Amino acid sequence: MKVVAFERSKQGTGASRRLRNSGKTPGIVYGATAEPQLIELDHNALWHALKKEAFHSSILDLEVAGQSQRVLLRDVQYHPFRQLVLHVDFQRVDPNKKxxxxxxxxxxxxxxxxxxxxxxxxxxxxxxxxxxxxxxxxxxxxxxxxxxxxxxxxxxxxxxxxxxxxxxxxxxxxxxxxxxxxxxxxxxxxxxxxxxxxxxxx
Incomplete structure (x- = not known):
């Protein structure tokens, strides 16, 4: 399953709020030997993907700035009562590590x-x-x-x-x-x- 994300430079509550207001969801990719990477994803595409069981338990191909990396969805934060994804965490996977x-x-x-x-x-x-x-x-x-x-x-x-x-x-x-x-x-x-x-x- 392929996921397209974009690099995100600004962090902080204000920046995240502006992202959400423009239909984007902030996220992070971490793990393996690389540095954590701040990303943003299209909210509606992410919302529909999260309804699929496989999205939660499969290795995903995450494309950021033309580079593909294999990741697992590790955490999702939802708004307490609105249909809104506040933040997502992805973890990189090493093909040789359990x-x-x-x-x-x-x-x-x-x-x-x-x-x-x-x-x-x-x-x-x-x-x-x-x-x-x-x-x-x-x-x-x-x-x-x-x-x-x-x-x-x-x-x-x-x-x-x-x-x-x-x-x-x-x-x-x-x-x-x-x-x-x-x-x-x-x-x-x-x-x-x-x-x-x-x-x-x-």
Whole structure:
């Protein structure tokens, strides 16, 4: 995914406010061995890009003054109530260094799960993204968790996620192995099922 930005020379609150008033968003690029670089981006293009899941979890080609660099989106500051992006941070990536980042979890086969279809179970997505480490070239846009066989009362954990080659959970996620999805039968449905199983008194 390509992002076009422009060099920004002025910093400070006043300069940033004037930028935003002219439809631009201030930002910064940092990391690797280069100096931090002040940039500005077209606000509307950035706003639409931020709505795409891949923009948050993919390596982006950021072009500034005709020079392209590979970056990850690291931080976005939004206005508390207006549809306005106040600032963005991008981090340069070194193709030979492992990076730690979060990627979305896509939940597969929930609609066909027997516990949901016939047992009245409800699957809750406890975690919607997971922290991984990999080389930039191996970074997936998302990872998948198969919900086909989860039964009522069961939960699936981080280690149940299918990870692509070259990708691993970061150490603390690996050791904690948090719950990612859980299947439960609501109390009302459980009572109804129990009532249906009762035989009427003679």
């Amino acid at each position: 990076l730690h980042t979060k990627v979305p979890v896509h939940f597969m086969n929930q609609e066909t799960n027997p516990a949901v279809k016939t047992g009245g179970a409800i699957i809750s997505h406890v975690v919607t993204e997971v922290e991984i480490e990999c080389l930039p070239g191996d970074l997936p846009e998302f990872v998948e968790l198969d919900l086909a066989k989860i039964e009522a009362g069961q939960s699936l954990h981080a280690k149940d996620i299918t990870l692509p080659k070259g990708v691993s959970l970061v150490a603390h996620i690996e050791s904690e192995n948090p719950v990612v999805a859980a299947a439960a039968v609501p109390a009302g449905a459980a009572a109804e099922a129990a009532a249906e199983g009762e035989t009427p008194a003679a």
